[in-house]
Structures are given as C-alpha cells and as structure tokens.
Amino acid sequence: MTQSAAAQKPPATPRRLDPEDAQHALAEVQERLRRQQLVADLVHRQEEGDAKATLVEDLVHRQHEAELKTLLDGLHPADIAFILESLPKDERQAIWKLVSPEHDADVLLEVEDWVRESLIEAMDRQDLVAATGNMDADELADLAPDLPPDVVAEVQKGLTEEERAQLLEAMGYPEDSVGAIMDFEMVRVREDVTLEVVLRYLRRLHELPDHTDQIFVVDRQDKLQGILPLSRLLVSEPETEVRAVMNSDFLALNPLDSDADAAGAFERYDLVSAPVMDDQGRLIGRVTIADVVDVMREDSQEQALSRAGLQEEDIFAPVSTALRNRAPWLLFNLCTAATASFVASQFEGTVSQIVILAFLMSIVAGIGGNSGNQTMTLIIRALAMGRITGRNLWQLVKRELFVTLMVGLCGSVVAALFAWAISHSLSIALVMMAAMICNMLVGASVGVLVPMLRARFGKDPAMGSSVLLTFATDSLGFFIFLGLATIFLL
Numbered sequence: 294m295t296q297s298a299a300a301q302k303p304p305a306t307p308r309r310l311d312p313e314d315a316q317h318a319l320a321e322v323q324e325r326l327r328r329q330q331l332v333a334d335l336v337h338r339q340e341e342g343d344a345k346a347t348l349v350e351d352l353v354h355r356q357h358e359a360e361l362k363t364l365l366d367g368l369h370p371a372d373i374a375f376i377l378e379s380l381p382k383d384e385r386q387a388i389w390k391l392v393s394p395e396h397d398a399d400v401l402l403e404v405e406d407w408v409r410e411s412l413i414e415a416m417d418r419q420d421l422v423a424a425t426g427n428m429d430a431d432e433l434a435d436l437a438p439d440l441p442p443d444v445v446a447e448v449q450k451g452l453t454e455e456e457r458a459q460l461l462e463a464m465g466y467p468e469d470s471v472g473a474i475m476d477f478e479m480v481r482v483r484e485d486v487t488l489e490v491v492l493r494y495l496r497r498l499h500e501l502p503d504h505t506d507q508i509f510v511v512d513r514q515d516k517l518q519g520i521l522p523l524s525r526l527l528v529s530e531p532e533t534e535v536r537a538v539m540n541s542d543f544l545a546l547n548p549l550d551s552d553a554d555a556a557g558a559f560e561r562y563d564l565v566s567a568p569v570m571d572d573q574g575r576l577i578g579r580v581t582i583a584d585v586v587d588v589m590r591e592d593s594q595e596q597a598l599s600r601a602g603l604q605e606e607d608i609f610a611p612v613s614t615a616l617r618n619r620a621p622w623l624l625f626n627l628c629t630a631a632t633a634s635f636v637a638s639q640f641e642g643t644v645s646q647i648v649i650l651a652f653l654m655s656i657v658a659g660i661g662g663n664s665g666n667q668t669m670t671l672i673i674r675a676l677a678m679g680r681i682t683g684r685n686l687w688q689l690v691k692r693e694l695f696v697t698l699m700v701g702l703c704g705s706v707v708a709a710l711f712a713w714a715i716s717h718s719l720s721i722a723l724v725m726m727a728a729m730i731c732n733m734l735v736g737a738s739v740g741v742l743v744p745m746l747r748a749r750f751g752k753d754p755a756m757g758s759s760v761l762l763t764f765a766t767d768s769l770g771f772f773i774f775l776g777l778a779t780i781f782l783l
Contacts, residue, residue, distance in 0.1 A: 309369045318368060319376050322361065326384050329357040362391045370399035378408050386415050397424035402432055406439070413439055422447050430456050431476040431578075434463035462577070471555050472548030474588060475569045475578035478502040481509045482535055484518050489531035491521070504581040506565040510539045517545065517568055517576045545570045546580060552588045553677060559585045596673060596755045625757070629764030633658075636768050640775035643783060649716045650778055656708060657728045657774045661766035664700065665736025668693050669762060672744045673754050681745070690741050697737035701730040720782055728774035732766055735773075739765040 310318060332353045365373060365388070373392060377385050377400070389412050392400060397416075401409055401424065413421065421444045425433055430452070437445050437460075449457055459477045466472025479502055482491050491508065495501065508521040519539035529538050544562060546555055546569045558564065559582060569578040637644070637654070644651050671693075675681050681689065705726040713722035743761050744754035 310372050315372050315375055318364070318372060319379050321364060322376055322388065323380070323384075325357055325361055325364075326380075326387070329354060332357075358391060361388065362393075365391055366393055370396045371403045373400050374403035374408075377404055377412070382411060385411065389415060394420070394423065398428055398432070401425075401436060402428075409436075409439055418444060418447075426451055429476060429478060430459035431463050431474075433460055434473070437464055466548055469552050470548060471546045471550040471552055471569055471580060472578075474552050474555075474584040475546075475548065475580050476502075476584070477578050479509055479568075479576075479579045480505065481511050481515075481576065482521065483512070484510050484534070484536040484539060486535055487531065488526055488529055488533050488535065488538070491526060491535065492531065504566055504583055509568055509576055509579075510535055511576050515576050516574045517570055519543065520568070543568070547572070548577065552585075553592060554679060555580055556585045556588045556592075557679060592677065595753075596677070626760050626763070629760065629767070632764065633767035633771055637771045637775065640771075640779060643775055643779045647721070647778065647782055649712075649718075649721065650775065652715075653712055653721075653725055654771055654774045657725070657732050658767045658770035660704065660708070660729055661732030661736040661770045662763055663736075664697055664733040665740040665762045665766055666759065668697065668737045668740030669744060669758055672741055673758070676744060676748050676754050686745070693737050693741055694734060697733050698730065701733040704733075705729040721778075724774070724777045724781055728770070728777050731773045732770040735769050736762065736766045 368376075373396065377388060380388060385408070397420070401412060404412065416424070418441070421440065425436060425440065425444065425448050428436070428448075433445075433448065449460065452460065463472065463475070463477075480495070480498075482494070506523055508523065508526065509517060510519040510521055511517055519536075519541040520543045521535055521539045525538050525540075544558060544564070544567055546558070546567050548569055548571065555567070558567070559580075564582065566579050566581045568576055569580060571577050672681070672689075675689075708729050709722040709726040712725040713719060716722070739762050743758050747756065747758075748754045
C-alpha cells in the first residue's frame with residue numbers, strides 16, 4: 294500500500310471569509326492605500342529637500358505597510374487573491390510585496406491567469422523558486438506555462454524521480470483534458486489485506502488528501518481493481534478483507550477525456566472524486582470535486598464573455614489591450630448595424646407614407662432577438678453538456694421551431710392589439726402579427742444553427758453568437774416587416 298508524496302503545507306490557514314466580509318477586507322485595504330497616497334502627496338507639497346518631511350513620510354509609509362501586512366496575514370490565500378484581482382496594477386504590486394512568502398504559492402494558484410502573469414513578472418527568480426519548490430506536481434503543472442523556463446528547470450532538480458515523472462506527465466496533456474486537472478495525491482491499498490490493516494495505515498498518515506471519499510484498490514502493477522468507500526471502511530468488520538467489501542463497479546476517467554465531460558459525470562452521479570486510468574488500466578491520478586468546480590466556473594465565465602465576442606482580460610488592463618480584445622467584434626457589430634439600417638433605408642417610401650411603421654419595426658427586431666437568444670442559450674448549454682447528437686439534432690430543431698411558433702402566436706396577438714391601439718388600423722395590426730411570428734422563427738433558426746455550425750467546425754459555439762443573432766434578427770426583421778407592409782399596405 295502506498296500514498297503519493299505530498300508537499301508540506303504551511304500550518305493552519307486563516308479563516309475563510311464570506312462574500313460580505315471579503316468586500317469589507319477589500320474596502321479596508323483600499324482605504325489604507327488611499328491614506329498612504331494622501332500622506333505622500335502632502336509631503337511632496339513641502340519644500341524640496343525638507344529632511345523632516347521625508348522622515349515623516351517614511352515613518353507613516355512603514356506604519357501603513359505594517360498595518361496592511363497584519364491585515365493580509367489574517368486572510369485566507371483565496372481572499373488575498375480576490376483583493377489582488379480587484380486592485381489596479383500599481384496597487385496590486387504594492388500589496389503583493391506584503392503577502393507572506395508562505396502563502397505565495399497558494400495565492401498564485403488562486404488568482405486568475407491575467408493577474409498571475411503580472412505577479413510572476415514582479416517576483417525575482419529566487420522568490421519564484423522558493424514559492425513553487427513545495428508545490429505538488431499537478432499544481433506546478435498549472436503554473437508552468439506562466440513560469441520562466443529556468444525557474445521550472447530549477448524546481449525540477451528538487452523533485453524526486455516520481456514527482457518529476459508526474460510533472461512531465463501532467464504537462465503533456467492538453468489544456469482542457471482530464472489529465473491537465475488531475476492530481477496525484479491519493480491513497481492506494483491492496484485487495485488482500487484486512488480493513489484493520491487499512492485503518493492502521495491511515496492512522497499513520499499525517500493527513501488524508503483533500504476530498505478523499507474513497508480509497509483505490511490496486512494490484513502490484515498499479516492496475517485499478519476497485520474502490521473502497523470510506524463509509525464502508527468505517528462500518529464493516531475490521532477482520533474483513535478489502536476484496537470482500539470493495540466496489541468493483543466504478544466510474545473511471547481517461548486522461549484524454551474532456552474536462553467538461555468529467556464535470557458532467559460529476560454532476561450526473563454526485564461524485565466527490567473519481568480515479569483516472571490510462572489505456573492499460575493503471576491508476577495514474579484522480580479528479581476531485583474541487584477541480585470540477587473550477588472547470589465549471591471557468592467554462593461559465595468563458596461562455597458569458599464569448600457570447601459578447603470577448604476574451605478574458607484584466608479589468609485594469611491598459612486601454613490598448615482592451616481595444617485589441619473588444620474592437621474586432623464591435624467593428625463587426627457596427628457592420629451588421631449598418632446593414633440593418635441599409636435594409637430599412639430601402640423602404641423609405643413605405644415608412645414615409647406610414648410613419649407609424651418606424652415606431653413598430655424596432656419591436657419586431659427586439660422580440661426576434663430575445664426569442665433567438667433564449668433558443669441559443671439552451672443550445673449552447675446542451676452542447677456543453679454533450680446532449681446533442683446527430684440522431685436528436687433534427688428533433689431538437691423541430692421542437693424549438695414549434696415552441697417558438699406557439700410563443701410567437703401568443704405574443705403576436707398582444708403586439709397586434711398594441712399596433713391597432715396606436716394606429717387604429719387592422720391591416721397594420723395583422724402585418725405586425727405576421728412579421729413578429731416570422732422574425733421569431735428566424736431568431737430560433739439562427740439560435741440553433743450558429744452554435745451548431747461553430748461546434749461542427751471545432752470553434753467555440755458561444756463566441757460572437759449574440760452578435761450574429763442580432764445581425765440576423767435586425768436585418769431580416771426590418772426586411773420582413775417593411776416588406777409585408779409594402780405589399781399589403783400600399
């Protein structure tokens with residue numbers, strides 16, 4: 294029986310803050326930074342070369358730094374990460390210098406990628422080696438792309454042969470795979486020992502790996518034979534052998550599986566941890582619920598940004614960086630808006646004769662966009678969960694179109710009554726009704742087809758989807774509404 298080598302962790306970490314307390318801690322840090330800056334500005338207004346003023350500034354600066362350091366020492370690394378993410382770059386660097394070295398590694402793992410890069414840039418080589426030297430192989434693999442190559446090489450020298458092999462293995466898997474998020478810290482036993490022996494072995498460990506809900510049963514070649522839930526271990530007779538109570542029916546992941554698929558399995562089966570096996574059936578790691586929650590959060594953030602045509606960026610990034618991130622899809626959106634305006638301009642004669650149409654056509658375009666957005670959200674979610682296949686695609690399309698038709702019929706009646714009330718024209722009301730139904734069907738079709746086509750060609754289904762949807766529902770909405778008005782009202 295063996296346990297993967299675990300890094301020595303610092304003593305007990307400070308208490309975790311709830312969201313409100315974290316906001317208070319951030320506000321306190323910002324207030325102390327503001328007071329520090331205020332003192333510096335007052336001193337600078339003094340006569341140049343005033344030694345007394347400089348001495349006062351130095352003393353006050355040290356006092357503020359001591360207060361900030363005391364505050365930071367009482368915070369959990371995750372809360373420190375939250376504070377760093379919420380500060381402009383200069384203030385972020387000032388606070389980062391005050392963080393206790395024993396928490397450097399944990400904070401680097403907790404912060405978002407765009408913050409981590411700036412923190413690593415501010416650290417010298419020696420501090421980086423010290424911060425990463427005690428990390429687990431899977432944690433080091435997460436940071437390796439952001440670390441200087443010489444730092445990674447230096448840290449590798451301090452690893453055991455097993456840890457070095459684990460690090461190279463973790464770094465060799467694709468970013469969005471199970472292999473990239475698995476860890477190597479787990480408890481393994483043989484099937485021919487008794488539960489009493491297992492319990493004695495567990496009591497000899499310093500602590501169990503985080504999120505341990507089961508023990509993995511392996512043979513001498515490390516091939517996974519079954520799992521032993523801790524609950525079953527505690528309630529069974531001590532003299533019972535492991536093979537008699539272990540569960541041979543278990544879910545195992547492959548390191549090349551998608552991390553999104555793994556997250557779906559955890560959600561479906563309410564898992565806390567799951568073993569990872571290679572193609573030969575050997576146990577090479579495990580995935581825990583903590584890793585899965587991170588995957589779900591990152592995927593959710595990426596989808597929200599992608600739908601607006603954005604990529605993750607530092608909220609305090611330079612304007613030039615923000616422009617490179619946002620400009621492409623905004624320019625595309627400008628082109629689509631211009632196209633919609635061009636379509637409307639082709640019906641100038643119709644609008645000039647029936648002015649009320651100018652007020653109503655925005656309703657047609659807006660409702661079509663909202664309807665399509667609902668469909669698109671469902672499709673993107675279903676794609677992310679792997680619920681759409683070639684067999685059920687057409688059925689899904691028909692269902693969405695039928696649902697949209699039913700909703701459109703109900704909504705268009707309300708819209709028609711509104712159009713009749715302000716125009717006193719039954720013809721305009723009927724045109725409004727027909728145009729709304731047609732544009733909602735356009736929105737539903739685009740909401741299905743755009744994500745599906747992007748997924749079919751290996752692209753992010755959410756990237757720019759809302760921009761394309763707006764283009765379709767605005768341009769075609771204007772065309773349908775004004776076209777019908779031209780045919781039936783003139």
